Amino acid sequence: MTVLRHEDPPLLDQRKTPCLARLTARRVWQPTVAVSLGSRVVGIRANSVEAAQAVDEILADFRVPQHDPVARPNFSVELGAPIAPGRHGLNLVYRDHVVVARRREPAAVLRDLVELVHATALDQHTEQVAVRASAVVGDSGVTLVPPEWHTQLLLAQTRLAADGLEVLAPRVHVLDERTLELVRLASDKARGAHEDRRIGIRSWAVTMRSDTALTVAGAVHAAFHSVANTTARGPAPTLRSLVEVCAGVPVVGLAARPKAAHTSTTRELALTDGRGSGGKAS
Amino acid sequence: MSTSAGQSHQRGDGVFLRAASPAVEFVHVDGEAVVYHCDTRSLHLLNAVATTIWLMFDRPATVAETAERAGGHFGVPPESIHPDVLDLVADLARIKLLDEVTAP
Numbered sequence: 001m002t003v004l005r006h007e008d009p010p011l012l013d014q015r016k017t018p019c020l021a022r023l024t025a026r027r028v029w030q031p032t033v034a035v036s037l038g039s040r041v042v043g044i045r046a047n048s049v050e051a052a053q054a055v056d057e058i059l060a061d062f063r064v065p066q067h068d069p070v071a072r073p074n075f076s077v078e079l080g081a082p083i084a085p086g087r088h089g090l091n092l093v094y095r096d097h098v099v100v101a102r103r104r105e106p107a108a109v110l111r112d113l114v115e116l117v118h119a120t121a122l123d124q125h126t127e128q129v130a131v132r133a134s135a136v137v138g139d140s141g142v143t144l145v146p147p148e149w150h151t152q153l154l155l156a157q158t159r160l161a162a163d164g165l166e167v168l169a170p171r172v173h174v175l176d177e178r179t180l181e182l183v184r185l186a187s188d189k190a191r192g193a194h195e196d197r198r199i200g201i202r203s204w205a206v207t208m209r210s211d212t213a214l215t216v217a218g219a220v221h222a223a224f225h226s227v228a229n230t231t232a233r234g235p236a237p238t239l240r241s242l243v244e245v246c247a248g249v250p251v252v253g254l255a256a257r258p259k260a261a262h263t264s265t266t267r268e269l270a271l272t273d274g275r276g277s278g279g280k281a282s
Numbered sequence: 283m284s285t286s287a288g289q290s291h292q293r294g295d296g297v298f299l300r301a302a303s304p305a306v307e308f309v310h311v312d313g314e315a316v317v318y319h320c321d322t323r324s325l326h327l328l329n330a331v332a333t334t335i336w337l338m339f340d341r342p343a344t345v346a347e348t349a350e351r352a353g354g355h356f357g358v359p360p361e362s363i364h365p366d367v368l369d370l371v372a373d374l375a376r377i378k379l380l381d382e383v384t385a386p
Contacts, residue, residue, distance in 0.1 A: 217314035221327040224316070235318040236307040243309050 012042045012074045012120055034071035035062040037121035043071030044117070051079040058110045059117065074120070077113060079106045093169070101169045102154060112169035118185055119170035123228045128174045128183065129241035130229045133204070135168040135182060136160065136270050141202035142182045143270040146254070147171045147226070148207075149262040156263040165270050172228050175201065177244035201249045203269055208253030216243065219251035298348075298371060298380045300339035306379060310337075319378055326377060331356075335370055342383050345371050 030052040032043040041064060046052040055077055056063065075095055080088040091109035093101035093116060101112035122130035134150035136143045145153075153160065153167045160167060174183040181198040206222040208214075214222060220242040224230075230238045257265060300306075301319070308317040313330035315337075328336055334355060338348050346360075349367040353360035374380040 215314060216311045217309070217316050217327060220309065220311070220316045221325060224318070224325050234307075235320060236303070239307060239309040239316060239318060243311050247311070
């Protein structure tokens, strides 16, 4: 049994049981490796030696091998899981036992992994506001929709891609209120560049009791509880950031919808003119 | 200084003061206010009329004094707006956006 020493850093919570999917006696999870983001240690494991090497390589900047013995298997990476003899299936990332990224290309799922791992530390991010949302990128910018739609959007990735829309893997995103952009902190580090990638925010849909046109203040009120880093930044900076975002970006209030409508509504928001509180981006 | 006693906001004979930072943080945009109460961790959206009246309690005032001031602001007789101010003060005091204070 590993005993956590008092000097060990805080570990990311293991919210549910880790992934047990489809591994056999011949295919075992590799040992969990630790990465550090903010003040938190996140554990990641992979389904093969090659996959483990790929994870180690792409997260090299954040590796803290001294914490490998205590890290929990928060994320499980399954590259090229066989679906039949000689055939390989999707590349998957699990958070605990829930699939949070699925891609045909291993490189794409590894980029998702980096962003997902980064998102676990965004509650400690102090520079900009971080919000819980599912983000869909199209030619005209990124559309934010309620995070509870994310699972359906991941399942519809192929259909959305046919419309030129990409679902970002994380459910927490940093917004720059000065430039009205979503900031992808991690993805370019994974590619070796150290400049953040930025995408203009096209519109933001937040959950309301009914479909509602929102004033800027109404949008701030509706969006406040989606902020992930209020504790780290304080309520006053959070409110000010939201005012800037909601004044500049169309924010719409949408009533809860059945799962079957999540993809079509997102597609509509991302591909047609938005309406809402802000003006600059509509 | 807040008083612990009484429900005078229900009668309208108390003196009230707007709760301020660090207990309360707010933004004022296009006439409306979004107010976060740090102790209760509650968030409130005040419409334009409520915001105008809440901001009038930047110094200790009674309901009658505020109805007079609000009547002038909105161009209506104070007595016609007094019941609404009384109700609003009761609501704002209940959610701790107004503190009842001792008379200066």
